[in-house]
Amino acid sequence: MSTKYDVVIGLEIHAELNTATKIFCRCANTAGGADVSEPNRNVCPTCMGMPGALPAVNRMAVEKSILAGMAFGCRINDVVMFERKHYFYPDLPSGYQLTQLERPQCLGGGITLSTGKLIRLNRIHLEEDAGKLVHDEVRGETLVDLNRAGTPLIEMVTEPDISNAAEAVEFLEEVRSRLVYSGVADCKMEEGGMRCDVNISLKPAGAKKFGNRVEMKNLNSFKMVARAIEYETKRQAKLLDDGKAVAVQTRKWNDASGISTPMRGKEQEVDYRYMPDPDQLMIRITDGDVARIKKTLPKLAHELRAEFVAMGLPEYDADILTRDKDLTKFFINALGSYPSAKPLANWIMTHVLARATNYRIEISPVQLVSIIQMVDKKDISQKNALEIIDEIWGTEKDPKKVAKDKGFTNKVAAGEIEAIVVELMATNEKAVADYAEGPDKVVNFFMGQVMKRTGGRADSVVVKEIVVEKLS
Amino acid sequence: MDYKTMSVDEFVAGIRGKKFTAVDAVKTFVDRAKKDKHNAVLEVFASWKDQAAAVDAKIAKGQAVGVLAGVPIFIKDNVLMQGHRASAASKFLENFVSPYDSTVIRKLKEADAVIIGRANMDEFALGGCGTKSAFGVVRNAVNPEFVAGGSSSGSAVAQALGYCLAAIGTDTGGSIRIPASFNGVVGVKPSYGVVSRYGVVGMASGLDHVGVFANSASDAQIMLDVIAGRDYFDRTSVEKPVIKKDVKASSLRIGYVKNLLDPFIAPHKDVYEKVFAQFEAAGAKRKDVKIKDVEKAVQAYFAVMCGQATSNLARYTGTRYTQSKAAETLEELYLASRTEFFGDQVKTRMVSGSISLAWSDGHSIYKKGLEMQRQFTADFAKVFEEVDCLLLPTMIGPAACVEKYYARVNENRVFLTPANFAHVPAMTVPCGVVDGLPIGLQIICKKYDEATMFAVAKMFEEMRGAK
Numbered sequence: 006m007s008t009k010y011d012v013v014i015g016l017e018i019h020a021e022l023n024t025a026t027k028i029f030c031r032c033a034n035t036a037g038g039a040d041v042s043e044p045n046r047n048v049c050p051t052c053m054g055m056p057g058a059l060p061a062v063n064r065m066a067v068e069k070s071i072l073a074g075m076a077f078g079c080r081i082n083d084v085v086m087f088e089r090k091h092y093f094y095p096d097l098p099s100g101y102q103l104t105q106l107e108r109p110q111c112l113g114g115g116i117t118l119s120t121g122k123l124i125r126l127n128r129i130h131l132e133e134d135a136g137k138l139v140h141d142e143v144r145g146e147t148l149v150d151l152n153r154a155g156t157p158l159i160e161m162v163t164e165p166d167i168s169n170a171a172e173a174v175e176f177l178e179e180v181r182s183r184l185v186y187s188g189v190a191d192c193k194m195e196e197g198g199m200r201c202d203v204n205i206s207l208k209p210a211g212a213k214k215f216g217n218r219v220e221m222k223n224l225n226s227f228k229m230v231a232r233a234i235e236y237e238t239k240r241q242a243k244l245l246d247d248g249k250a251v252a253v254q255t256r257k258w259n260d261a262s263g264i265s266t267p268m269r270g271k272e273q274e275v276d277y278r279y280m281p282d283p284d285q286l287m288i289r290i291t292d293g294d295v296a297r298i299k300k301t302l303p304k305l306a307h308e309l310r311a312e313f314v315a316m317g318l319p320e321y322d323a324d325i326l327t328r329d330k331d332l333t334k335f336f337i338n339a340l341g342s343y344p345s346a347k348p349l350a351n352w353i354m355t356h357v358l359a360r361a362t363n364y365r366i367e368i369s370p371v372q373l374v375s376i377i378q379m380v381d382k383k384d385i386s387q388k389n390a391l392e393i394i395d396e397i398w399g400t401e402k403d404p405k406k407v408a409k410d411k412g413f414t415n416k417v418a419a420g421e422i423e424a425i426v427v428e429l430m431a432t433n434e435k436a437v438a439d440y441a442e443g444p445d446k447v448v449n450f451f452m453g454q455v456m457k458r459t460g461g462r463a464d465s466v467v468v469k470e471i472v473v474e475k476l477s
Numbered sequence: 478m479d480y481k482t483m484s485v486d487e488f489v490a491g492i493r494g495k496k497f498t499a500v501d502a503v504k505t506f507v508d509r510a511k512k513d514k515h516n517a518v519l520e521v522f523a524s525w526k527d528q529a530a531a532v533d534a535k536i537a538k539g540q541a542v543g544v545l546a547g548v549p550i551f552i553k554d555n556v557l558m559q560g561h562r563a564s565a566a567s568k569f570l571e572n573f574v575s576p577y578d579s580t581v582i583r584k585l586k587e588a589d590a591v592i593i594g595r596a597n598m599d600e601f602a603l604g605g606c607g608t609k610s611a612f613g614v615v616r617n618a619v620n621p622e623f624v625a626g627g628s629s630s631g632s633a634v635a636q637a638l639g640y641c642l643a644a645i646g647t648d649t650g651g652s653i654r655i656p657a658s659f660n661g662v663v664g665v666k667p668s669y670g671v672v673s674r675y676g677v678v679g680m681a682s683g684l685d686h687v688g689v690f691a692n693s694a695s696d697a698q699i700m701l702d703v704i705a706g707r708d709y710f711d712r713t714s715v716e717k718p719v720i721k722k723d724v725k726a727s728s729l730r731i732g733y734v735k736n737l738l739d740p741f742i743a744p745h746k747d748v749y750e751k752v753f754a755q756f757e758a759a760g761a762k763r764k765d766v767k768i769k770d771v772e773k774a775v776q777a778y779f780a781v782m783c784g785q786a787t788s789n790l791a792r793y794t795g796t797r798y799t800q801s802k803a804a805e806t807l808e809e810l811y812l813a814s815r816t817e818f819f820g821d822q823v824k825t826r827m828v829s830g831s832i833s834l835a836w837s838d839g840h841s842i843y844k845k846g847l848e849m850q851r852q853f854t855a856d857f858a859k860v861f862e863e864v865d866c867l868l869l870p871t872m873i874g875p876a877a878c879v880e881k882y883y884a885r886v887n888e889n890r891v892f893l894t895p896a897n898f899a900h901v902p903a904m905t906v907p908c909g910v911v912d913g914l915p916i917g918l919q920i921i922c923k924k925y926d927e928a929t930m931f932a933v934a935k936m937f938e939e940m941r942g943a944k
Contacts, residue, residue, distance in 0.1 A: 100791025278834035283683035
């Protein structure tokens with residue numbers, strides 16, 4: 006793109022909090038792992054918007070929204086207060102959404118990108134999710150499923166600090182990482198656990214005044230966000246080049262066709278008739294509450310990355326090991342019983358991750374450490390080790406038992422082999438002296454002697470390793 | 478035996494002492510209710526007999542029974558009871574069967590009361606006249622040609638005509654006190670939050686109060702004691718305040734609200750003057766007080782009430798509760814259903830409410846109304862630094878025909894809505910008869926001082942020579 010225009014981008018990100026129960030009732034939360042095998046399974050008068058039903062705010066949802074704010078360095082509001090936002094839609098059972106307008110739970114904060122650029126957050130507020138409509142094409146009916154109604158959501162709104170698709174994607178990846186590592190959200194985009202709207206406008210390079218803003222919706226992956234920004238930047242630049250105005254509107258991204266289409270214009274903007282929810286009272290958040298919640302904030306990926314580097318890991322390794330929360334947890338757990346960071350990192354990066362899809366590691370740290378220790382003690386060979394990992398993957402099998410069953414350790418122990426080799430070397434000085442001239446011949450001689458002495462029960466690979474090590 | 482003139486305590490003692498069975502006694506109330514000619518009753522629950530029989534069975538087995546054992550109760554049609562219809566007297570909810578119990582019903586059941594039916598009301602509790610039910614006008618208990626008052630019209634008439642020993646109502650701007658005074662019964666609106674609103678169809682959430690009708694202040698006191706208390710499901714509910722205490726007339730400071738009563742030229746002013754004279758004769762000190770900005774408060778109240786009602790009514794769209802108009806598009810479905818199933822009064826209030834809530838640059842009339850509510854509440858609380866209670870007419874005069882009622886509706890609001898706006902307790906006690914019709918004395922106390930309010934009411938009942 007030419008440098009004729011500055012691109013101004015702001016993001017609105019929704020993430021579902023993974024509390025056990027919904028935000029205003031005691032129904033199981035879809036984003037917290039509730040059983041959603043059938044529609045309207047987790048519903049009650051409150052999340053169905055029944056006459057007479059009232060909201061009873063879930064303290065955990067409030068605390069998780071505060072934790073999220075802490076992960077981005079936000080100021081925490083000293084009250085909890087919800088407003089009603091009115092609009093009619095069948096998936097919104099009470100005719101209004103409970104959200105926060107005037108008193109968002111968290112204010113300010115932000116993320117510094119790898120380039121050193123700060124992307125500021127305006128706010129993070131807490132609200133309830135709506136249900137889902139299910140269209141039955143066969144019967145020509147639309148049905149309402151309220152399992153998701155009342156799922157706690159946080160909405161993060163950035164300042165218009167982002168200038169291009171790459172910055173947007175880096176920002177979103179870091180947001181996801183912090184929400185996941187802080188334990189408040191799982192951010193599964195494919196399941197709608199994290200959603201993103203983009204506000205984008207262009208202005209002549211260096212100009213103070215912002216151009217007309219377009220909001221882009223229906224962006225279900227980071228890739229779509231990038232594509233939509235690139236498309237919209239070009240579209241708006243073309244309009245401005247042609248001397249036309251950019252209409253203030255909301256546009257829908259169609260990923261298949263790679264274009265955006267208008268959804269509604271400014272004149273169709275609705276008055277949501279916001280009002281404080283009269284069904285609940287304000288709750289005060291004290292300094293003591295904030296201090297207590299802060300103590301429960303786990304270390305975030307960027308902090309762990311720094312710790313791993315301080316431990317002696319190369320930046321590359323530290324980076325890989327902090328790309329996924331479960332992976333990081335696996336590494337830290339394994340490190341507890343196997344405190345050699347670099348060899349452990351090698352095992353995980355080369356052998357464990359090679360077998361995992363989407364970071365789903367299907368062996369335990371205990372199992373892995375047990376295997377590595379067998380290799381270190383030369384009880385089994387490296388090749389045996391990989392065979393064991395394949396064998397126990399997805400099971401709770403004991404690697405030691407597998408090694409024994411497979412006959413890897415039925416063989417003579419490494420220590421015993423070593424003793425035999427030392428003894429043979431002492432009684433065969435000539436052969437030792439010949440090593441430099443014909444190493445293969447000498448190695449074969451000693452191996453043959455060891456196999457003879459052990460009745461063939463020694464692992465030839467292990468024997469060879471030891472013989473070579475002792476001779477050279 | 479005439480059960481309907483018994484006090485709650487006498488009735489419960491009779492059942493506990495096996496002088497009569499709950500089934501037999503309650504049947505006499507049910508029989509009267511079934512013959513209702515005032516349109517006060519929407520439904521007599523078939524379950525009344527099982528409920529009453531369960532109480533008798535407990536007693537037969539020697540088990541403990543609650544303080545309302547066998548007491549027959551009518552509920553306003555906006556109070557939800559599991560497995561029973563609750564329509565809020567609206568076409569919208571005509572076929573709605575509640576899947577859950579309101580907290581009030583749960584507490585009444587725990588006290589072994591017998592809930593015998595649901596009483597007519599003004600649709601969604603919007604109205605003060607008793608003429609705005611989708612299921613017909615409710616007629617005054619004393620003169621069927623006159624209005625019953627609303628919105629808890631049916632509950633008050635059922636109470637007055639002996640269909641029950643106590644009734645449940647709701648009061649958002651006088652909806653218990655108006656019909657209680659028009660039909661000559663006791664009506665209590667406690668402080669905001671004293672009774673849980675969970676399971677009561679919301680009208681204006683921040684002004685809605687659940688309360689009771691009874692034949693006497695002490696019966697009302699027993700009822701309130703049962704249904705009051707903090708509720709997990711209603712986060713605006715509070716711990717039960719002290720409901721009963723002894724108050725001596727000689728230590729009582731009674732407030733005469735000068736700026737309300739002086740300009741009010743009532744033909745019945747002498748009735749209230751006599752009330753003050755009786756209290757003073759008993760040793761109470763009369764003090765003139767002023768309620769600051771009361772007219773402005775009434776206007777602000779109206780903006781807040783309509784705004785909240787409009788919001789609470791947003792859930793009725795035609796996509797649920799079986800009532801729906803066929804339409805091509807979703808918007809048409811909403812429009813057609815809401816046009817068809819809401820009554821005129823509800824629509825009028827929603828127009829006002831939508832204007833109140835209209836949001837522009839962070840401002841709305843509604844928001845201003847809330848600010849005024851905070852200010853008024855603070856100002857009103859100061860009045861109670863000088864007096865223990867305010868004594869006021871409940872309504873300017875007795876029940877009348879519809880036209881006459883509406884002619885004075887704005888004047889009456891000044892007496893009724895301050896207690897809702899400021900969340901303080903208020904009750905009405907019959908205090909005399911004018912032109913053959915009952916009128917009521919309103920007692921207003923400071924927030925959570927239900928105990929003084931009941932003590933004053935009982936004191937007055939004794940002065941008046943009532944039971």
